[in-house]
Amino acid sequence: MALQLGSEEEFKTTIAEYLESLPTQFCKRVFSSPAACLAIFRLLSTVGKQLVMSMLYLDSGIQVQDVLQWAKVGHQRMVKGKIHQLRKLQLVVEDKGSVSLNPIFREQLRNALTGGGDFNSFGIPYVGLRDKRVSVAWLARYANERWEAILHFMVGRSQASAESLAPLSESVRDILRMSGLMEDGEGGMTITNRGFQFLLQDAASQAWTVLLQYLRLAETQAMDVVEVLNFLFQLVSLQLGRAYSTEALTRNQRKMLSELRDFGLIYQDDLESKRFYPTHLITSLTSGTKSGDGKDGAPIQSELTTSSEHGYIILETNCRVYAYTKSPLQIAILNLFVHLMSQFSNLVTGMITRASVRRALLHGITADQIIIFLSTNAHPQMQNKIPVLPVTVTDQIRLWERERNRLLPTQAQFYKGFARKQDFERIFKYAQDIGVILWASKEKCQMVVTRHGHAKILEL
Amino acid sequence: MAEPLESDSSLLVVILDVNPGSWARSALPLDKALQQMVIFINAYLALNTENRLVVLGASPRECRFLYPAPGGGAPTHDVQVYEQFRAVDARVLSGVAAMVEDAAGDDAGHSLMSRALSMALCHIRRISASVMTKVWPRILVLSAGSDSAREYISLMNSIFAAEKMSVLVDVCKVVAQDSVFLQQAAEITGGNYVRVDTPANESLLQTLMFTCLADHYTRGILNAPSNELIDFRATCFCHRRVVDIGFVCSVCLSIFCQMAPVCSTCQTKFTFKVARAGKGRASGEPPAAVAAAATAAGTPSAAMSSLNLS
Numbered sequence: 001m002a003l004q005l006g007s008e009e010e011f012k013t014t015i016a017e018y019l020e021s022l023p024t025q026f027c028k029r030v031f032s033s034p035a036a037c038l039a040i041f042r043l044l045s046t047v048g049k050q051l052v053m054s055m056l057y058l059d060s061g062i063q064v065q066d067v068l069q070w071a072k073v074g075h076q077r078m079v080k081g082k083i084h085q086l087r088k089l090q091l092v093v094e095d096k097g098s099v100s101l102n103p104i105f106r107e108q109l110r111n112a113l114t115g116g117g118d119f120n121s122f123g124i125p126y127v128g129l130r131d132k133r134v135s136v137a138w139l140a141r142y143a144n145e146r147w148e149a150i151l152h153f154m155v156g157r158s159q160a161s162a163e164s165l166a167p168l169s170e171s172v173r174d175i176l177r178m179s180g181l182m183e184d185g186e187g188g189m190t191i192t193n194r195g196f197q198f199l200l201q202d203a204a205s206q207a208w209t210v211l212l213q214y215l216r217l218a219e220t221q222a223m224d225v226v227e228v229l230n231f232l233f234q235l236v237s238l239q240l241g242r243a244y245s246t247e248a249l250t251r252n253q254r255k256m257l258s259e260l261r262d263f264g265l266i267y268q269d270d271l272e273s274k275r276f277y278p279t280h281l282i283t284s285l286t287s288g289t290k291s292g293d294g295k296d297g298a299p300i301q302s303e304l305t306t307s308s309e310h311g312y313i314i315l316e317t318n319c320r321v322y323a324y325t326k327s328p329l330q331i332a333i334l335n336l337f338v339h340l341m342s343q344f345s346n347l348v349t350g351m352i353t354r355a356s357v358r359r360a361l362l363h364g365i366t367a368d369q370i371i372i373f374l375s376t377n378a379h380p381q382m383q384n385k386i387p388v389l390p391v392t393v394t395d396q397i398r399l400w401e402r403e404r405n406r407l408l409p410t411q412a413q414f415y416k417g418f419a420r421k422q423d424f425e426r427i428f429k430y431a432q433d434i435g436v437i438l439w440a441s442k443e444k445c446q447m448v449v450t451r452h453g454h455a456k457i458l459e460l
Numbered sequence: 461m462a463e464p465l466e467s468d469s470s471l472l473v474v475i476l477d478v479n480p481g482s483w484a485r486s487a488l489p490l491d492k493a494l495q496q497m498v499i500f501i502n503a504y505l506a507l508n509t510e511n512r513l514v515v516l517g518a519s520p521r522e523c524r525f526l527y528p529a530p531g532g533g534a535p536t537h538d539v540q541v542y543e544q545f546r547a548v549d550a551r552v553l554s555g556v557a558a559m560v561e562d563a564a565g566d567d568a569g570h571s572l573m574s575r576a577l578s579m580a581l582c583h584i585r586r587i588s589a590s591v592m593t594k595v596w597p598r599i600l601v602l603s604a605g606s607d608s609a610r611e612y613i614s615l616m617n618s619i620f621a622a623e624k625m626s627v628l629v630d631v632c633k634v635v636a637q638d639s640v641f642l643q644q645a646a647e648i649t650g651g652n653y654v655r656v657d658t659p660a661n662e663s664l665l666q667t668l669m670f671t672c673l674a675d676h677y678t679r680g681i682l683n684a685p686s687n688e689l690i691d692f693r694a695t696c697f698c699h700r701r702v703v704d705i706g707f708v709c710s711v712c713l714s715i716f717c718q719m720a721p722v723c724s725t726c727q728t729k730f731t732f733k734v735a736r737a738g739k740g741r742a743s744g745e746p747p748a749a750v751a752a753a754a755t756a757a758g759t760p761s762a763a764m765s766s767l768n769l770s
Binding site for chain 1: 466467499502503506507508509544545546592665666669670673674675677678680681682683
């Protein structure tokens with residue numbers, strides 16, 4: 001499947017690209033904090049992580065053949081590929097046939113595990129008066145309000161509710177414009193195809209997109225990439241509900257902080273405040289799928305599931321949709337691909353029709369995205385069944401998508417009227433060798449080649 | 461059974477043997493081993509944010525959950541470590557210290573390994589049932605003591621239960637002496653058995669990282685250390701002695717070193733007399749009866765009828 005927009009995969013590959021392209025001195029700076037090393041480690045593949053861990057406490061290098069011996073028969077090529085990737089990321093250095101971990105990376109990763117080194121890299125907590133009204137629930141509400149305001153803006157709902165927030169700041173609009181989610185049209189900004197896809201994703205993927213945009217911004221504005229990277233790595237490992245101090249941040253980092261505040265990823269009293277609180281949007285980034293309740297043996301990062309994350313959609317086998325929601329944002333998102341028919345005080349009903357799905361497909365949303373959106377937001381009763389969504393409906397949505405791909409035009413050249421059969425044979429063989437034939441008929445001495453192939457044949 | 465995916469999370473139950481007597485006799489002191497264990501735990505948690513961890517402490521007197529501790533308070537705050545690691549580490553270290561204090565008197569006892577394994581398996585079952593995504597469970601046993609013969613039956617039962625639940629059991633022994641039961645545990649469930657003899661500073665950590673850190677998916681790709689010959693002999697049920705040749709009840713397959721008229725496990729009566737090897741009875745029972753008695757085939761009534769024939 002192609003890379004999902006703004007998802008974790010894209011973030012990982014982008015970081016990987018950055019690290020590969022950075023010269024060694026920059027890498028030294030990136031690796032110089034335990035938080036960064038830990039975050040980079042977490043972005044590796046599973047086998048890569050195991051290789052790094054096996055070499056972490058080895059002080060000398062090992063021969064490459066020995067490392068390959070670790071792999072089972074049949075997987076040696078894959079392991080070799082992983083070692084190569086680690087080398088590209090500059091985590092592993094090779095020296096006359098023996099490999100070892102980059103010493104700075106090794107040192108700092110050990111520090112991350114044991115608690116030594118620059119402990120400020122994990123975020124300095126703010127020591128001072130606690131702000132009494134800031135609690136985990138309050139932060140969640142704040143974050144959701146901000147995030148929904150942005151999504152509202154994207155969908156085009158201009159109605160202001162009782163708790164209307166200030167109109168979106170310039171920096172948010174800039175980010176939206178630069179990431180291609182919205183573009184300037186007449187009368188304000190309008191949403192693009194990518195923006196529609198963005199709407200259908202879950203909150204974590206959306207947050208990744210925003211963070212990724214900062215990286216790209218840093219590149220184009222010639223900001224210090226390393227600084228931005230380090231700050232991002234630090235943010236991702238913060239603890240929910242704790243206040244952190246802004247003392248040690250540089251000017252650029254504080255600017256980033258204020259922009260992230262507009263997105264609801266962090267909370268800061270005002271721009272000059274000395275402390276900030278991360279919200280659940282940013283702390284739950286590294287925990288991918290939703291896990292179970294937070295009882296014994298639960299994953300360490302506790303996430304706050306707000307009401308907007310519980311499933312609320314019921315989909316029947318006759319393509320009828322019942323959504324238990326009254327949030328205008330969710331109704332607007334459903335309106336993208338569902339033909340809504342009636343709205344009650346806590347329920348919205350509609351049908352998934354061919355027209356509504358084609359409308360969505362025309363906007364650039366793919367069938368897979370619709371299906372993923374429906375299954376992640378499905379009502380808990382539906383999630384107990386396997387498969388979550390009725391197969392009839394999912395197949396039908398995919399078929400409607402394939403209807404649009406029935407005809408595939410290709411620019412081509414049609415040859416007919418060959419004087420002699422040998423001519424036809426010769427040209428046919430040549431075209432076949434370079435692989436540009438789309439259709440040929442030996443009896444009629446006619447064939448169709450691509451435009452690109454046509455140029456080549458003319459040379460012949 | 462489903463194949464492990466690269467992104468699946470694991471559930472690791474660490475069983476720490478905190479018998480103070482055994483640790484006093486081992487080359488590696490308990491606190492150093494604990495420090496390395498804690499780093500290993502941090503590494504495991506760093507692998508995947510969804511990885512779950514449970515730590516159990518086993519002493520000769522009791523088995524206790526060290527993490528997550530029932531009713532534990534919030535640990536004091538200290539930013540030097542990644543905070544999530546800090547919470548776990550503090551709980552584990554304080555829990556072990558408490559257990560060592562409580563168990564200070566029993567020097568010669570054996571740690572309750574089978575009880576710890578059973579608690580671990582029950583916990584694994586409970587967590588797997590309550591979570592929606594597939595979690596791959598494994599157990600790591602860090603043991604410094606030797607086997608206790610009276611635990612054989614319960615230990616083997618837990619091992620077979622673990623194998624049915626597809627739980628891998630890795631064993632790391634810190635003393636020079638092999639533990640036959642734990643070797644069998646690792647072999648049957650598909651885990652690794654390693655022994656760390658040298659008291660070098662980080663050798664325990666390196667061994668653990670190399671062999672026991674890999675999750676189910678990675679173990680399919682990377683090799684594990686091979687196991688040497690394992691002593692699969694059983695112990696008898698009556699005296700807990702290791703036997704090579706013995707008597708087996710035909711109904712429940714429990715092993716005895718001497719003939720008993722009634723099987724202690726299933727209460728089957730075997731009422732025919734057996735001719736001891738080398739001491740024939742005066743009545744001169746035909747060899748067929750001896751063969752029948754030695755195999756103890758069939759139900760008691762059938763045995764009676766075969767005896768009547770002779």
